[in-house]
Amino acid sequence: MIAQANPLAQYLGHRAEIDAAVRAVLEGGNYILGPEVKAFESDFASYVGAAHGIGVGNGTDALHVALRACEIGPGDEVITVSHTAVATVAAIELAGARPVLVDIEPNFFTLDPARIEAALTPRTKAIVPVHLYGHAADLSPILRLARARGLRVIEDCAQAHGALYNGRRVGSFGDMACFSFYPTKNLGALGDGGIVVTSDTALAERSRLLREYGWAERFVSRIPGWNSRLDEVQAAILRVKLRHLDGANWARRRLARMYSDGLRDLGLVLPAEREPGTHVFHLYVVRSAKRDALRDLLTRHGIGAGVHYPVPVHLQPAYRGRLAPEGPLPQTERAVREVLSLPLYPELEEEKVQHVIQTIHSFDPA
Secondary structure: OOOOOOOHHHHHOOOHHHHHHHHHHHHOOOOOOOOOHHHHHHHHHHOOOOEEEEEEEEHHHHHHHHHOOOOOOHHHHHEEEOOOOOOHHHHHHOOOOOEEEEEEOOOOEOOHHHHHHOOHHHHHHHOEEEEEHHOOOOHHHHHHHHHHHHHEEEEEOOOOOOEEEEEEEEOOOEEEEEEEEEOOOOOOOOOOOOOEEEHHHHHHHHHHHHEEEOOEEEEEEEEOOOEEEOOOOOOOOOHHHOOOHHHHHHHHHHHHHHHHHHHOOOOOOOOOOOOEEOOOOOEEEEEOOHHHHHHHHHHHEEEOOOOOOOOHHHHOOOOOOOOOOOOOOHHHHHHHHEEEEEEOOOOOOOOOOOHHHHHHOOOOOO
């Protein structure tokens, strides 16, 4: 079986370093918001190009903290996409705000800047562009519009650790940015984890208060908050993996080129890369009008392939009928019928990639 993702392979590849880092935490006796968290927050913020990092329990919490730090809540509206992990919309609702869903660019699967203007109302307070599949959303027009209208921009970078847009890493453009460290991410923990990054000192301070009961000093809450902390063990693991992230992303890009070279002229729509930008291929996503048949073929040959995502958020049972998008979402609804994520992770052997390619060559897309 060729897995679509394999976080165990990355652990095994860096096992000695990770085991040593975990052992140091276990023997150090400091397990919550200690030196490993502080060091990782600083290291990761510097990597992204931001001034501050605030480690939290997971990527959904990162978005929730960022929204609340920006004082977005009941009565406010936040523009984002429906073609995303449900966490994006769930975080907006956790903050008490209303998600306003707009369509995507068909070539890149990210928020279409041309769709934002029509979705604006006097209640709009923020835009959350999602850098999906490892590829940056088109930030320049989004930022221009947001600055002109006085809106916050909170980047959802859960799938784009290390991706570039106009020569800068995603996460360094908006007022705030949020990352997930779910194990399958480009930078994955061995458990849950997330981080908020920002270069705004006031937003960083408010985020630190929110993640731990509003405490400015222990047991004294300056503002209402809750408990969402990145723990020392995961921070230690992430510090090890961060040192290898650029190399892992290079490996993903190399394997993605193999796929693209081997799958040309087969009737599939292959991933596009926005210029100037650098895709880090969290997922290698192809499109086919006969997606389900292609997935069945791969499954029969022991090849794992995923669908990210099979149902847009506005059509999921929990949201259907109450999250009406702002206008039709034809590109979103077409994408979910056609997208397929092929196996891709840094440690994937080239012969397995060739096996996937050869199997797809036997598929009739007509």
